[in-house]
Amino acid sequence: MANKIYVGLLGLGTIGTGVARIIGGHQNKINQVVGQEVIIKTVLDRDIDKCKAFFGESVHCTDNFDDILNDEEISIIVELIGYVPAAKDYISKALAAGKHVVSANKDLVALHGKELVTLAKANKCDFLYEAAVAGGVPILRAITESFASDNIQKVMGIVNGTTNFMMTKMDKEGYSYDEALTLAQELGFAEKNPTSDVDGLDAARKMVILARLAFGTNDVTLDDVAVAGIRNVSINDIKLANRLGYKIKLIGTAEKIDDSVNVEVGPVFVPESHPLASVNNEMNAVFVAGEALGETMFYGAGAGELPTATAVVSDVMNIAKNILLGTTGNIFNEYEIETRIAKPEQVINPVFMRLEVTDRAGQFLELAKIFATAEVSFDKIIQEPLANGKAIIVIVTHPMSKAQENEIIQAMEDNDDMKLKVHFKVLEH
Amino acid sequence: MANKIYVGLLGLGTIGTGVARIIGGHQNKINQVVGQEVIIKTVLDRDIDKCKAFFGESVHCTDNFDDILNDEEISIIVELIGYVPAAKDYISKALAAGKHVVSANKDLVALHGKELVTLAKANKCDFLYEAAVAGGVPILRAITESFASDNIQKVMGIVNGTTNFMMTKMDKEGYSYDEALTLAQELGFAEKNPTSDVDGLDAARKMVILARLAFGTNDVTLDDVAVAGIRNVSINDIKLANRLGYKIKLIGTAEKIDDSVNVEVGPVFVPESHPLASVNNEMNAVFVAGEALGETMFYGAGAGELPTATAVVSDVMNIAKNILLGTTGNIFNEYEIETRIAKPEQVINPVFMRLEVTDRAGQFLELAKIFATAEVSFDKIIQEPLANGKAIIVIVTHPMSKAQENEIIQAMEDNDDMKLKVHFKVLEH
Known part of the structure; x- marks a missing residue:
């Protein structure tokens, strides 16, 4: 085992420079917590000059991913590329080669997370992405x-x-x-x-x-x-x-x-x-x-260079500890249940609705009928006249299902004197 | 290795029954996450009848700690005794016997945490106490x-x-x-x-x-x-x-x-x-x-049966995973720096003060002199008359050190016409 943990960094944008700053700046604490030195060895970026200007001689700057993939000393790859197809390609290759991966790429994880986790498990690799959701919030x-x-x-x-x-x-x-x-x-x-x-x-x-x-x-x-x-x-x-x-x-x-x-x-x-x-x-x-x-x-x-970078580096440290303990590939949540998506009948909330109606007798009766037909009752109502012979009606309903909400919206659409401007869910507390 | 993880529970009070309920009630998820069944085998409580009434035949109820200490199948001990000397004695014996410990005992950890962590490390044991601080907040x-x-x-x-x-x-x-x-x-x-x-x-x-x-x-x-x-x-x-x-x-x-x-x-x-x-x-x-x-x-x-118990059981699961991976004894924060306590000159905050003063000419000048001598300036002042020939003066200061605050408090004590009723720190934002 190497006596240092070497990291390959993909992408030297805002978060990438933040990661380099934190690994450099908090070296003492990081080394103590991990129990070994953690070092950025190679950085992949199209702009090699910018990379060299940032790191000087301490880091190898490259525009060729193979320099990282084929470097046996590098055990952790930090993906901060952004562009999903490239990121997916790099991460897949890295995991297949037995390298552990940290990513801050929510698009990638939302789209291909399941596949990449499976690949990581098959290769006994860690794959962490705390920074992908609400950077500074663990x-x-x-x-x-x-x-x-x-x-x-x-x-x-x-x-x-x-x-x-x-x-x-x-x-x-x-x-x-x-x-x-x-x-x-x-x-x-x-x-x-x-x-x-x-x-x-x-x-x-x-x-x-x-x-x-x-x-x-x-x-x-x-x-x-x-x-x-x-x-x-x-x-x-x-x-x-x-x-x-x-x-x-x-x-x-x-x-x-x-x-x-x-x-x-x-x-x-x-x-x-x-x-x-x-x-x-x-x-x-x-x-x-x-x-x-x-x-x-x-x-x-939620974002920002240093909060996001801190989340990335904490993931790197977590993996580094697993490498030293020989326990990589065990971090995944094994808890799984069948995915069933709730039906509109099951999703129940109060709803705020703002409507514009023609301001004349009987209009409110029409509205009341629509709600009665859908078996939905009002919690709060405000009606105020507008300048143009119209009135604004604001309703907060009692809890109703999305199916009922859809029924009401449809009925309003069918009524020429009634225009639903917005409808927002109301959180019960 | 046993094909189940056996837990010994010390103390069947509110949190103890909560722990039993969660381990029983969330068995499916717990077993999946840990990768093995987690089972409460023995419970130590003075009230054996209560214990039997709660668990029936599924658990061994005892009032003798040795029944747990000497049971080789039990690898994790959950301490919910409360009383510090007894808790310390049990935990020390458990760690010395190579058993891992989860505690919710803040008094114990505040008083003897360092010693118990050292003992745990020496025996390659885990010792976790998430529930000791703000139960439901991890x-x-x-x-x-x-x-x-x-x-x-x-x-x-x-x-x-x-x-x-x-x-x-x-x-x-x-x-x-x-x-x-x-x-x-x-x-x-x-x-x-x-x-x-x-x-x-x-x-x-x-x-x-x-x-x-x-x-x-x-x-x-x-x-x-x-x-x-x-x-x-x-x-x-x-x-x-x-x-x-x-x-x-x-x-x-x-x-x-x-x-x-x-x-x-x-x-x-x-x-x-x-x-x-x-x-x-x-x-x-x-x-x-x-x-x-x-x-x-x-x-x-912060407290409550189930939130605190959940924190305890999450610690148990964490240890159970470490047992299965063979990595117990590695959870401790190795980061340590020398402990220096800040001096009163270093601790700087604005302060709220409420005083009662004799309501006569020159009193405010006295007050102003005290603050000027301590080189502290005011941010906000409110003065209002009281019924009894006194006035109330409320001051929010600009940031000052504790040393300055102490100087001001002393000067006020030396003044018979001035009574400092309360002084609270003000948080800057």
């Missing part, structure tokens, strides 16, 4: 270890920092959606093309990973997630929410319902007294409800 | 594993559920201290003799454990902790705090200051926007600040 380890003895019933989180930042600006400082997006882009929180964040796709990928680990339902895929983003959350809805005692947050939910799971992402009315309601700006938080453990929440930075 | 594992690659700067928490419950009742529902204590006792949150909770001793023990793990300063002891409880927190101070934008919480703090550590417990003014401010009722939360990871918070039930 939620995957908490779920797999601290909740190991419990039956998890629900995992619910603010797992996208960009949208949480935007909605905090809208809520606290009255920004419009567009202003909030522009600011997020200026600050580097949001991409030029913000689809992945604002349409909820990024959150959906993380919820797939969380659902698999929390429930052992390894066959949950992105296709099983009902996804809505924040594009249609207006400042008016935020004000209405506040008036009713709620904050609107983009929430990812993964919940067990009988022997099925429901996974969804969308704007949710969160009661002000709920711990998730006060998670602001770009922070992330994941709320876990266990049968025995009760309600737990994990809060921290 | 904070010890987070600190030792997820922060392994980071330098922790501060650990700060609401780690006593009883006092947090009482202060929530005082803050939200206007209870007096005595009313809140009576309610806590009625609900079983507080003991008949509430000293350990309300005087901050329970929190101090937990902070000692956290300080050792977070900083590797294994020689921190209870004597190093400055402890204040909540007996002198009045409803008036809570109202004043709210008026100034704060919540008063009993906060345990362990912080690195240069190469020293400061550990203290006391009522703290927490800014309303800080995540700890909204941790209410009997909930616990631990806030960790890392150099790279930034600010993280872990929130959950």
Whole structure:
């Protein structure tokens, strides 16, 4: 056995330089905890000059993955490439060659996690990806270890920092959606093309990973997630929410319902007294409800160079210890149950609805009929006149199933004088 | 190797029955995660009839510890006795006999943790105690594993559920201290003799454990902790705090200051926007600040049968996996630095002071002189007349050291017309 643990780093972007900084800067503690020196030996990056400028002579910079794959001294590969096909190719080759892998790539894990875990197991390799979900929040380890003895019933989180930042600006400082997006882009929180964040796709990928680990339902895929983003959350809805005692947050939910799971992402009315309601700006938080453990929440930075890099390096150290103990390939959650996706009849929540109706006698009766037919009752109602002979009606329903909700939405669509502008889930507390 | 993992349970109180319920109730998941059946074989309790009534024939009930110690099949002992001398005796014997130990005993770990860890290491045994600090919050594992690659700067928490419950009742529902204590006792949150909770001793023990793990300063002891409880927190101070934008919480703090550590417990003014401010009722939360990871918070039930028992069983499962992998005795944090306790000159915070002064000309000048002499400036001041020819003066200072604070307190004591009623640390945010 080598008397040092050598690491190969794929990709020297923001997180990659963070990983190098932490391994360099916290060397004393890392070596003591692991029991051996952990060293970055080779870095793969297209820009070899940038790599050399960063590391000087201490690290071998290359643009050829084979330099890492064929180096027998390198036992751990850290994948920070991003681009899924390349990352998958590199990781597959690394695992097949008996190298352990740490990745921060949520897209990759959501899409190909099951396959890569199988490959890792077959090769007695470790494959860890704590940084893929809520970088600075050690939620995957908490779920797999601290909740190991419990039956998890629900995992619910603010797992996208960009949208949480935007909605905090809208809520606290009255920004419009567009202003909030522009600011997020200026600050580097949001991409030029913000689809992945604002349409909820990024959150959906993380919820797939969380659902698999929390429930052992390894066959949950992105296709099983009902996804809505924040594009249609207006400042008016935020004000209405506040008036009713709620904050609107983009929430990812993964919940067990009988022997099925429901996974969804969308704007949710969160009661002000709920711990998730006060998670602001770009922070992330994941709320876990266990049968025995009760309600737990994990809060921290969702992204950023150093928090994400810290999660990556903690994974590297975990693997390094396993290498020294000769126990790699044993980290995986062996708990698995059959994946059944909940039906619309099973998913039950109160719902917030904002409608525009023609302001005339009988309109409210029509509305009441629609709800009565669907056997849904109201919890709260606000009606206010608009300038144009229309009225706005805001409803918070008592809990109803998605099937009932769909029935109501359909009935409203069939009524020319009634326009459902938005409908958001309301979290019971 | 036995094809089952046998556990000996010491003490069948609330947590003990919870452990039995979880091991029984979540058997399927536990066996899958561990890879082998985990079974409670023998239970030590003075009340053998109660034990038999609970378990029936499935478990051997005994009042003789030797029945567990000398049973070679039993590899893990769960200590839930409470009483420190007995617990220490049993655990020492168990470790010396090569048995692994899980304990939920914070008093024991705070007092004898270092010695027991040394004994465990010498015998290649595991010794885990996640449940000893904030039962339902997996904070010890987070600190030792997820922060392994980071330098922790501060650990700060609401780690006593009883006092947090009482202060929530005082803050939200206007209870007096005595009313809140009576309610806590009625609900079983507080003991008949509430000293350990309300005087901050329970929190101090937990902070000692956290300080050792977070900083590797294994020689921190209870004597190093400055402890204040909540007996002198009045409803008036809570109202004043709210008026100034704060919540008063009993906060345990362990912080690195240069190469020293400061550990203290006391009522703290927490800014309303800080995540700890909204941790209410009997909930616990631990806030960790890392150099790279930034600010993280872990929130959950602090006590209670099932949350605490879940933490115990997760530790048992962790050890069971190590037994199967042949890697017991390797779980300990090898990171250690010399323990230096910070001097009063190094510990710097703003401070809230409430004084009663004789209401006459020149009094305020006296006060101003005291602060000027100590070179401390004011951030906020409120003065209000009282009925009896006295006035109340409330001051929030700019950050000052404990040495300066002590100087000011001494000067006030020397002044007959000035009475310092309370002084609490203010958390900067």
